[in-house]
Amino acid sequence: MLRVAIVGSGPAGVYAAGALSQHGDTTIDVFDRLPCPYGLVRYGVAPDHPKIKSISLTLRKLLEDPAVRFLGNVEIGEQLTLDDLRRHYDAVIFSQGSAVDRRLGIPGEDLPGSYSATEFVAWYSAHPDAPIDSFVLDARSVAVIGVGNVAVDVARILAKTADDLRPTDLPDHVLAVLERSRVEDVYVIGRRGPAQAKFTTLELRELGEVENIDVLVDPADLELDEVSRKVVESEPMMRRNLEVMTEWAHRVPRGRPRRLHLRFLLRPVEILGPDRVTGLVVERTKLDPTGHAIGTGELSTIETQLVFRSVGYRGVPLPDLPFDERSGIVPNAGGRVLRNGGAMPGVYVAGWIKRGPTGVIGTNKRDANETVAALLADLPALPAAPVRDPDAVINVLAERGVRVVTWTGWRAIEQVEAALGQAQGRDRIKIADREELLRAAADGHAGG
Numbered sequence: 001m002l003r004v005a006i007v008g009s010g011p012a013g014v015y016a017a018g019a020l021s022q023h024g025d026t027t028i029d030v031f032d033r034l035p036c037p038y039g040l041v042r043y044g045v046a047p048d049h050p051k052i053k054s055i056s057l058t059l060r061k062l063l064e065d066p067a068v069r070f071l072g073n074v075e076i077g078e079q080l081t082l083d084d085l086r087r088h089y090d091a092v093i094f095s096q097g098s099a100v101d102r103r104l105g106i107p108g109e110d111l112p113g114s115y116s117a118t119e120f121v122a123w124y125s126a127h128p129d130a131p132i133d134s135f136v137l138d139a140r141s142v143a144v145i146g147v148g149n150v151a152v153d154v155a156r157i158l159a160k161t162a163d164d165l166r167p168t169d170l171p172d173h174v175l176a177v178l179e180r181s182r183v184e185d186v187y188v189i190g191r192r193g194p195a196q197a198k199f200t201t202l203e204l205r206e207l208g209e210v211e212n213i214d215v216l217v218d219p220a221d222l223e224l225d226e227v228s229r230k231v232v233e234s235e236p237m238m239r240r241n242l243e244v245m246t247e248w249a250h251r252v253p254r255g256r257p258r259r260l261h262l263r264f265l266l267r268p269v270e271i272l273g274p275d276r277v278t279g280l281v282v283e284r285t286k287l288d289p290t291g292h293a294i295g296t297g298e299l300s301t302i303e304t305q306l307v308f309r310s311v312g313y314r315g316v317p318l319p320d321l322p323f324d325e326r327s328g329i330v331p332n333a334g335g336r337v338l339r340n341g342g343a344m345p346g347v348y349v350a351g352w353i354k355r356g357p358t359g360v361i362g363t364n365k366r367d368a369n370e371t372v373a374a375l376l377a378d379l380p381a382l383p384a385a386p387v388r389d390p391d392a393v394i395n396v397l398a399e400r401g402v403r404v405v406t407w408t409g410w411r412a413i414e415q416v417e418a419a420l421g422q423a424q425g426r427d428r429i430k431i432a433d434r435e436e437l438l439r440a441a442a443d444g445h446a447g448g
């Protein structure tokens, strides 16, 4: 019987568990530092995208396979070390994602009122690490730096009304803040041109469908240079994006309560403010022949009281696991973790921590399959773990005082969330508080 530990129950970890369970004669323990599974499907994907959120139903089926055990509220690197895992498992797959945002590296970045998109997303997604009072939204003008799908999510949530979002699973404290929001202008700012923006057409188009906003695009920003023209000619998505933005550029603003400004070829230079954000200095850029943005020296200031940076993610190093600081991932070859150029026997990676924060959720399936194929190919050479009793690791965690959340516990959390929702005629309301989550899980364990 092969025994495998997976670190992280996001898409990559769960798809890896699914692929391994096909192998037969295998038991798989999926650990997560949070009491709840599904990673960014629960704590990243926007609440008003129910179709994408429903991927959790696929992930659920995989986690409910009899060969798989979910062990939530266990942080690897804190409560169990890599050595612990190697004592209890023949192989370990790390799929802990890329938890932190990249920084801009400009003055004023740490002023109150300047945040990462990650912090805002975590707050509205009811992530247990995000304090419930993180945001008040008393700003009238907000700048979102970055032109990928996460920036678009953040801009859309800021632009929508609380009533638009009430049917979702947003917690009450978030809806209450959105209800009082004074936001009127949201600036989405890209360093390069519209042809280099990373958002997908579907997400972009959706902005134009939000009832209470005017989307404003300066036609001058859509004039393409030689480099951008080539991009648009060769990449259908970029062409479609440009068509959507061109339509907006010619729309007459309808005087709606909120305005969403898409701005391009602007590089953030400094966040202003004596003791909290009052503005963002940007420099006009142009593209060099390789498509990189270079400054032109022409500066302007956007009046704003809140800045969100959304310029990418990177992984966090875990104890005993190699980490490439430059790329923010664990060095690997096709999923085999590399230390000093050689593969670490029985240690693998999958998902964002393996390839960086790219692709859609489905990309993690292919990625996890590649890793599992590597693991299975290595099997004959892998030394067997010395401890083979599946209860042994549970006993170690109990001795260390860890309140493990099992699948039964998670189902109990889901039931409490559904009951909270039903009381308000909604499907579900997420619980943000870790203690409350653990209490709900413990009641489930006691009852089950």
Ligand SMILES: Cc1cc2nc3c(=O)[nH]c(=O)nc-3n(C[C@H](O)[C@H](O)[C@H](O)COP(=O)(O)OP(=O)(O)OC[C@H]3O[C@@H](n4cnc5c(N)ncnc54)[C@H](O)[C@@H]3O)c2cc1C
Pocket (backbone or CB within 6 Å): 007, 008, 009, 010, 011, 012, 013, 031, 032, 033, 034, 037, 038, 039, 040, 041, 043, 044, 045, 046, 049, 052, 074, 075, 076, 077, 095, 096, 097, 098, 099, 121, 150, 153, 318, 350, 351, 352, 353, 358, 359, 360, 361, 362, 364
């Ligand atoms: C804001 C946002 C919105 C997105 N929206 C979409 C979308 O609409 N559509 C789409 O296709 N893609 C979307 N994505 C991308 C998608 O979420 C990722 O491709 C996917 O989640 C990556 O999967 P992963 O398993 O590698 O990482 P994650 O989903 O991040 O999962 C990692 C898991 O590991 C756990 N973990 C971390 N450290 C430890 C540890 N030390 N011990 C134990 N567990 C640990 C975490 O708690 C987490 O559950 C979005 C991403 C973000 C950031």
